[in-house]
Amino acid sequence: MKLKSQINQLIKEAFLKAGIEHEVMSVSETTKAEFGDFQFNGAMALSKKLGKNPREIAAKLIENLDLGTLLSKAEIAGPGFINLWLNPVWIASQCEKARKDVRLGVEKRETPIKVLVDYSGPNMAKQMHVGHLRSSIIGDTLANLLTYLGDEVIRQNHIGDWGTQFGMLIAYLEEIREDGSVSLKDLEQFYKDAKERFDADEDFANKAREYVVKIQSGDSHCLELWQKFIDVSLGHCEEVYEKLAVNLTRDDVRAESFYNDDLSTVVSDLDASGLLTQSDGAKCVFLEGGEIPVIVQKSDGGYLYATTDLAALRYRAQTLGAKRISYVVDARQTEHFKQVFKIAKEAGFVGQDVNLEHIAFGTMMDKGGKPFKTRDGGTVKLIDLLDEAVVKAKETINDKASYTPEQLDTLAKIIGIGAVKYADLSINRESNYIFNWDKMLSFEGNTSLYMQYAYARIQSIFRKHDGVIEGKIIIGDALEHRLSTMLLRFEDVLNRAAVDAAPNQITTYLFDLATLFMRFYEQNPILKEGIEEKTKMSRLALADLTAKTIKQGLDILGIEVVDKL
RNA sequence: GCGCUUGUGGCUCAAUGGAUAGAGCAUCAGACUUCGGAUCUGAGGGUUAGAGGUUCGAGUCCUCUCAGGCGUACCA
Structure with missing residues (x-):
C-alpha cells in the first residue's frame, strides 16, 4: 500500500479544485500524535510565489480537499501546516486486506527496472576478512529488497582473481609440488608462506614475476594451476556465504579476469573518443578540473583496476542492459568511482539514462574506535x-x-x-x-x-x-x-x-x-x-x-x- | 599542500528544509497472583564542534575556522 501517494493524490486534487497550479510536494509523517497522522507543509513554501499568507492558502486547500474514505479530518495549524487524520474505519479495512495478502499489501513495481548490484567482491589471494562483511550484507539486503519490490535484480560478485600476487601464489604452489587441496585449506597461511619466500628469495621473486606474465599470456599449465587456486579459494567464500546466509552463488561471479580480453578495446575506444592522453609513458584520462589523471594503461603495458571497472561498466550497461548499477564498496573508493562513472558516461560506455551509484559504507571499528583487528594486529578472518x-x-x-x-x-x-x-x-x-x-x-x-x-x-x-x-x-x-x-x-x-x-x-x-x-x-x-x-x-x-x-x-x-x- | 568525508545528551545511533531535535544503552524512580518481566511506565540528561550567511523556517543548504578519518598517477 502506497499510503503517502494515496494521500498526495487527494492533496493534488485539492490543488486542482482550488485553481492553484504548482508541483505538489509530498505529505510527511507528523512528528507528534497530536498533529494527526500526516502533515502537508506545502502551503508555507507557496506563500511567496503566490503572494499570499500561508494560512490563507492552507485554508483554501482544506476547503477544496475531499477527505474521501481515507481521511477523517484536516486542520490548519501553526504558520500553515495542514494536519491530516486517517479514518480509522479505512485503516482497519486496509489492514485486513494486507493481512490476507501474501505480499502484505506491498505492490510489485508497475515498471520494474533492471538493477545490477555489485557486492562482496573478495580477493581470491586471501581468505575473506572483516573488510568484506559490510559489503556482503549491505549488498545482499539491497538485492533482496529490490527483488521483493519487483525489480529485475542481477547480483554480481566481482571477485579479485587477477593481478601480480597470483604470480607469487602460483609459483609457490608449483614449488611445493602439490595439487593444492591440502595446503590451500588455510589460504591465509599459504599466502603468508608464499610472501615469505617472495621476500626472502630473489630467485623465487623473479620466478613469481615470470608467472604473472605467463598467466597473462595464456600459458596453459599456469592457467590450470591458477584455476585450481581460484576454485579452492572461491569454495572458502561460499562457505562464508552459506554461514552468513548471503544469496551469492557461483552464477553471480563475474571475476576481474572475465574482462581481460576487453581491456585493450577499452583503451583504444577511449582513445578513439579523444579522452586519452599519454603522460610519463602511461595512458591516462584527465578529467575536467582534475590534475591527477586516471591511468588506464601503465607504461609497461599493464592494465589497472580502473580499466577493469570501465570494461565491467560497459558490459553491465550494454550486454546485461542494467539501468541502475549499484556498487556496494568501501567509502575509501569514492573518488575512484566518481572518476570511473564520469569516464564511462563521457566515453558512451554507459548511456545517460543509466543510474550509476556508489553505495559507500564506513569502516568497521572495534569498541575503542580503532580499525577492527585481532589481538596481535592481524586481520580477522570472517569465518x-x-x-x-x-x-x-x-x-x-x-x-x-x-x-x-x-x-x-x-x-x-x-x-x-x-x-x-x-x-x-x-x-x-x-x-x-x-x-x-x-x-x-x-x-x-x-x-x-x-x-x-x-x-x-x-x-x-x-x-x-x-x-x-x-x-x-x-x-x-x-x-x-x-x-x-x-x-x-x-x-x-x-x-x-x-x-x-x-x-x-x-x-x-x-x-x-x-x-x-x-x-x-x-x-x-x-x-x-x-x-x-x-x-x-x-x-x-x-x-x-x-x-x-x-x-x-x-x-x-x-x-x-x-x-x- | 590539495581533495573527499564525518562531527548530534556520558555511550551507540535516528531525524525526505518544517512545529518543542528523537530512540536505545547506562543512571534514577515505578509496575510482578507475568496473555513469555528477555516486558512495560516515568524522570533527569542537548547552544546539533564553533562563527557567519541563505530561507517564512536550518542538525540538514552555502562560506570560513577547529577536530577526527580517509584518499592523493602507474596496488586493488
Whole structure:
C-alpha cells in the first residue's frame, strides 16, 4: 500500500479544485500524535510565489480537499501546516486486506527496472576478512529488497582473481609440488608462506614475476594451476556465504579476469573518443578540473583496476542492459568511482539514462574506535568472526535444557548471524561502524534479538489461542490507531529504503513497530478473561499482521525468525 | 599542500528544509497472583564542534575556522 501517494493524490486534487497550479510536494509523517497522522507543509513554501499568507492558502486547500474514505479530518495549524487524520474505519479495512495478502499489501513495481548490484567482491589471494562483511550484507539486503519490490535484480560478485600476487601464489604452489587441496585449506597461511619466500628469495621473486606474465599470456599449465587456486579459494567464500546466509552463488561471479580480453578495446575506444592522453609513458584520462589523471594503461603495458571497472561498466550497461548499477564498496573508493562513472558516461560506455551509484559504507571499528583487528594486529578472518558469533549466541540462550543439541545449534546460528547482520544494517551505512558483541547480542534496544523476541512472543499468543483468526479489525484506541497506521506504512518505508539504499530505514521502522506492538499488547489484553470475542479477534488480527510484517522485514535483511526462543 | 568525508545528551545511533531535535544503552524512580518481566511506565540528561550567511523556517543548504578519518598517477 502506497499510503503517502494515496494521500498526495487527494492533496493534488485539492490543488486542482482550488485553481492553484504548482508541483505538489509530498505529505510527511507528523512528528507528534497530536498533529494527526500526516502533515502537508506545502502551503508555507507557496506563500511567496503566490503572494499570499500561508494560512490563507492552507485554508483554501482544506476547503477544496475531499477527505474521501481515507481521511477523517484536516486542520490548519501553526504558520500553515495542514494536519491530516486517517479514518480509522479505512485503516482497519486496509489492514485486513494486507493481512490476507501474501505480499502484505506491498505492490510489485508497475515498471520494474533492471538493477545490477555489485557486492562482496573478495580477493581470491586471501581468505575473506572483516573488510568484506559490510559489503556482503549491505549488498545482499539491497538485492533482496529490490527483488521483493519487483525489480529485475542481477547480483554480481566481482571477485579479485587477477593481478601480480597470483604470480607469487602460483609459483609457490608449483614449488611445493602439490595439487593444492591440502595446503590451500588455510589460504591465509599459504599466502603468508608464499610472501615469505617472495621476500626472502630473489630467485623465487623473479620466478613469481615470470608467472604473472605467463598467466597473462595464456600459458596453459599456469592457467590450470591458477584455476585450481581460484576454485579452492572461491569454495572458502561460499562457505562464508552459506554461514552468513548471503544469496551469492557461483552464477553471480563475474571475476576481474572475465574482462581481460576487453581491456585493450577499452583503451583504444577511449582513445578513439579523444579522452586519452599519454603522460610519463602511461595512458591516462584527465578529467575536467582534475590534475591527477586516471591511468588506464601503465607504461609497461599493464592494465589497472580502473580499466577493469570501465570494461565491467560497459558490459553491465550494454550486454546485461542494467539501468541502475549499484556498487556496494568501501567509502575509501569514492573518488575512484566518481572518476570511473564520469569516464564511462563521457566515453558512451554507459548511456545517460543509466543510474550509476556508489553505495559507500564506513569502516568497521572495534569498541575503542580503532580499525577492527585481532589481538596481535592481524586481520580477522570472517569465518572466525561468524563462528564466534554463534558461540556467543549460544551462551545467551537461557533455557538450554529445553532444546535438543541440534535445535540449540540451529537457534544459535539464527541468533548469532542475525545479530551480526542486524547490528551492521541498523546504522547509517556511511558512518564508521563500531562493532560491539555485547551490544549486538543484547535483548534490549534496537537489536535483532529484540525483534526475534517480539516475533516469538506473538507466536506464543497464537499457540495459546490455538484457533483461527477471523473477524474485523476494530480501531478502539489511540495505540491501535498508531499501530495499524504504522503497519500500512510498510511499503512506503521499503520504497524509501530502496531509493536511498539505506537498510537502516528498515530496521528503524521494524524497531518502532515492535516497540509499538509491545506497548499495545501491554495495554490491550488479547486472551485475558473477559475480553469480548470481536475485540479479541481484532487484536489477534493486528498481532498477526505485525508478526508477518516483522518476519517479512527481517527476511529482506536476510535474518531468520523462530517461533520459540 | 590539495581533495573527499564525518562531527548530534556520558555511550551507540535516528531525524525526505518544517512545529518543542528523537530512540536505545547506562543512571534514577515505578509496575510482578507475568496473555513469555528477555516486558512495560516515568524522570533527569542537548547552544546539533564553533562563527557567519541563505530561507517564512536550518542538525540538514552555502562560506570560513577547529577536530577526527580517509584518499592523493602507474596496488586493488
